[in-house]
Amino acid sequence: METNFSKGDAGLGEEPRSRKPPQHQTLTDAHAPTGDDKLLYAMPFSAKDLQRYRKDEKFNHRLMTPEERIKLLKPYLPSPPSRDGARRASLSQVSREERKGKLGVRRFLRRHFHIFVYALIHFYFSIYIRLRQAYHAIGNRLYTVYHHHHHSPELIQRDIKDLSRLPKHLSVILTLEDQGRSGAGLEKLVNEAADIAAWCASIGISQLSIYEKTGILKGYVKETHQTISQRLQTYFGPSFPSVSLGAPHIPPIQSGLLSLSNSPNNDNRKNISILLISAEDGRDSIVDLTKTLAEMSQRKKLQAADITTELVDAELSESVMEEPDLLVLFSPFVELAGYPPWQIRLTEIFHVPDNQGVGYQVFCRALCKFAKAQMRMGR
Missing domain, CATH: 1.20.5 (Single alpha-helices involved in coiled-coils or other helix-helix interfaces)
Known part of the structure; x- marks a missing residue:
């Protein structure tokens, strides 16, 4: 054993001179590390300890005992965790x-x-x-x-007899249900217009304008006029007020059934004029008037200084209608739906929250509200 060890020692003594291992070995060596080799390559060993370990490894770990190898590697091993450290780690x-x-x-x-x-x-x-x-x-x-009218003008007059004033021109906004796809929506719209006309005639309002966005009533002027006349006859009997029904740019239809002078009960009953308007009578009318005034100004037929608010108001009042005193909405919220904007600058607007459909109670409450309103005319 000594002879072999000395030979091995002599043979190994020549290797470090001809081929010195590097100070820091890596995993790119010719042999694959296993066991303690992995720990060896991972830790920065000194050159002397690395040389001793290489010799022992080359002779299949026969040069050093396991205790010597542990003693060699111990300085490079991390210290074992203490109980307090483990406890702190678990707590953390x-x-x-x-x-x-x-x-x-x-x-x-x-x-x-x-x-x-x-x-x-x-x-x-x-x-x-x-x-x-x-x-x-x-x-x-x-x-x-x-406060139900029971189709009686006397009861309607009793409901408004204590009011200090009434509107001369009343306007309402009606809504066509289901866009007129069925005849029921149009029939309901005509009946609502007839009821409102009868209420207005009962209290002496002589001018009524009915706004419906699509303008479908303009295509049924004759039928609407006939329905309104029949409704007035239901309220007043044979001597009902005359009805004039028309629309902008459409000649009115005049009822010829009436002679109020021969009626014994003609105290507050007047002829009623009804105007049908739609969205095309609103902003479109203002645009058309603006184009007309611009063309006249370009042709030197009108001076720019002559275009005043009074001129625009007069032209729109003549082409569409005059400004109403009271606008009644029967919708659950305020929605003008394209109502002519110029004609409602000083108009009193009334609606009942959460209301659905045309009702006599909304009509009466609107008149009461109008009678109590203060008209300051912008002052």
Whole structure:
């Protein structure tokens, strides 16, 4: 054993002179590291210790005992973790998990907080809307019970006898249901116009303008006039007021059934003039008038200084209609739906929240509101 060891020593003594290993070995050596080799390559060994380990490795680890190898590698091994360190590591891991859980809850609340607030606001607002609708529905029903016209002009006059003033020109906005695809929508629209005309004739309003956005009533002027006349006859009997029904740029149809001078009850009954208007009589009329005035100014037929508010008002009043005193909406909210804007600069607008459809109670409440309104005319 000594002879072999000495030979091996002599043979190994020549290797370091001819081929010195590098100070820092890497995994790119010719042999693949296993076992302690992996630890050796991972740690920065000194050249002397590395040389000793190489010799032992070359002779299949027969030069050093396992204890000597452990003693050689021990300075390069990390110190084993203590109990306190392990406990601190476990506590830190638990705290990280708890903190992660808290952050998850916070992140969830932060992401869904706006949804919760929206649902809460929607819930309370829905309750408010339902209560408001119920309140207005009950109020309208009670008003209808106590103030029903029963197709009697005398009862209608009794409801408005205490009012200090009435509008000379009343305008209403009606809505065509289902866009007129069925005849029921048009029939309902004509009946609503006839009812409003009868109410106006009963209290002495001589001028009524009916706005419907599509202008479908303009295509049924004759039928509408006949329905209104029949409704007035239902209210007044044989001596009902005459009706003049027309539209802008359409000649009016005059009723010839009437002679109020021979009627014994003609105190507040007047002839009623009804005008049918639509969206095309609104902004389109203003655009057409603007083009006409511009062309006249370019042709030197009109000076720019002559174009005043009074001129525009006179032209629009003549081509469309005069400004109404009161505009009544029967919709649940304020929606003018393209109503001629120039004609409502100083008009009193009335509507009942959450109301659905034309009703006598809305008509009476609008007249009461108009009588109490203060007309300051922009002052």
